[in-house]
Amino acid sequence: MTPELSSRPKGTAIAAAPAGPPVIEARGLVKRYGAAVAVAGIDLEVGAGEVVGLLGPNGAGKTTTILMLLGLTEASAGQVRILGHDPLREPLAVKRRVGYLPDQVGFYEAMTARENLAYTARLAGIDGSEAARRILAALERVRLVEVAGRRVSTFSRGMRQRLGIAELLMRDCRVVILDEPTSGLDPQSTRELLALIRSLAADGMTVLLSSHMLDVVETVCTRVALFNRGRIGFIGTVEALAARIGGGVYVIEVEADAGDLPALLSGLDGIEAVIPTAHGGWQIEARADLRAAIARRLVEAGIALHTLDLRRVRLDEAYGRFFEEADRDA
Numbered sequence: 001m002t003p004e005l006s007s008r009p010k011g012t013a014i015a016a017a018p019a020g021p022p023v024i025e026a027r028g029l030v031k032r033y034g035a036a037v038a039v040a041g042i043d044l045e046v047g048a049g050e051v052v053g054l055l056g057p058n059g060a061g062k063t064t065t066i067l068m069l070l071g072l073t074e075a076s077a078g079q080v081r082i083l084g085h086d087p088l089r090e091p092l093a094v095k096r097r098v099g100y101l102p103d104q105v106g107f108y109e110a111m112t113a114r115e116n117l118a119y120t121a122r123l124a125g126i127d128g129s130e131a132a133r134r135i136l137a138a139l140e141r142v143r144l145v146e147v148a149g150r151r152v153s154t155f156s157r158g159m160r161q162r163l164g165i166a167e168l169l170m171r172d173c174r175v176v177i178l179d180e181p182t183s184g185l186d187p188q189s190t191r192e193l194l195a196l197i198r199s200l201a202a203d204g205m206t207v208l209l210s211s212h213m214l215d216v217v218e219t220v221c222t223r224v225a226l227f228n229r230g231r232i233g234f235i236g237t238v239e240a241l242a243a244r245i246g247g248g249v250y251v252i253e254v255e256a257d258a259g260d261l262p263a264l265l266s267g268l269d270g271i272e273a274v275i276p277t278a279h280g281g282w283q284i285e286a287r288a289d290l291r292a293a294i295a296r297r298l299v300e301a302g303i304a305l306h307t308l309d310l311r312r313v314r315l316d317e318a319y320g321r322f323f324e325e326a327d328r329d330a
């Protein structure tokens with residue numbers, strides 16, 4: 001029987017745990033390479049159907065964490081359960097249901113897409129009509145049926161990524177870990193791959209995605225985990241990140257004939273910052289939708305208002321603020 005995980009260490013911040021039993025669970029994960037600490041104590045809980053982005057600067061510990069989750073490297077301390085299994089003690093159970101799509105997916109280049117999947121199916125112990133049925137369903141899902149008889153050596157990077165996902169589908173994986181899945185893809189292939197990832201999650205697949213492409217992460221991830229010097233400094237939604245680090249969840253973009261907007265808006269509750277833009281406008285960071293109050297102030301002051309747009313803070317902005325703060329505190 002799989003031993004229970006030890007209780008969470010005191011003082012460890014974990015964002016709202018997903019409903020239902022976690023699919024991925026890590027407690028106090030540490031990885032040392034000699035005297036160097038690559039991962040300094042990570043706690044992570046991910047539920048079915050979640051897409052969690054693993055973000056952070058180079059060397060922050062994302063890849064090392066992924067390797068420990070997959071059982072490809074042994075943790076120096078801590079525990080991992082994936083679908084209730086320990087990746088080191090029960091590697092076959094984990095390999096069967098967990099797929100990993102590295103940056104460069106490896107295939108047999110001289111074999112066709114269908115032959116590659118048939119080969120993997122055999123290795124996974126899937127044979128005969130069951131293999132044929134699964135291969136066709138997977139190829140259909142990633143829209144590669146038409147080119148299934150072509151050698152993989154003729155495939156574009158986008159097609160290779162989709163074939164990689166077809167392999168995970170064919171094996172009936174419940175968890176997939178993707179490393180920079182859209183790097184090197186053109187905008188159209190990127191959109192297609194992201195739509196595919198979203199549809200997998202909608203079917204209950206749990207996805208971990210490591211990427212430096214924040215716009216990509218933002219469109220597909222339900223939560224983000226910000227890695228900083230071997231720890232997860234934050235995990236949660238982009239809105240929660242913006243709220244936690246200050247600076248407001250909303251951005252209000254203003255174009256007005258105001259010389260000194262900060263002075264005009266002074267004392268307005270909920271404003272975090274008023275920043276001039278390069279185009280002569282202003283960007284207001286706020287804790288609430290303050291458009292009406294801002295408009296009133298400007299009208300009362302007899303100032304012409306040209307634009308007043310509201311948007312949510314983008315991940316790249318919240319990410320930037322998080323690491324500015326983290327670097328200041330370091």
Ligand SMILES: Nc1ncnc2c1ncn2[C@@H]1O[C@H](COP(=O)(O)OP(=O)(O)OP(=O)(O)O)[C@@H](O)[C@H]1O
Pocket residue numbers: 033036037038039056057058059060061062063064065227
């Ligand atoms: N096999 C190894 N031997 C020694 N040090 C290692 C090894 N693998 C990783 N490290 C170190 O561990 C730290 C974390 O590396 P890791 O690759 O996990 O970071 P990362 O967040 O994935 O970075 P990137 O965004 O560049 O992929 C780095 O300082 C790295 O140099």
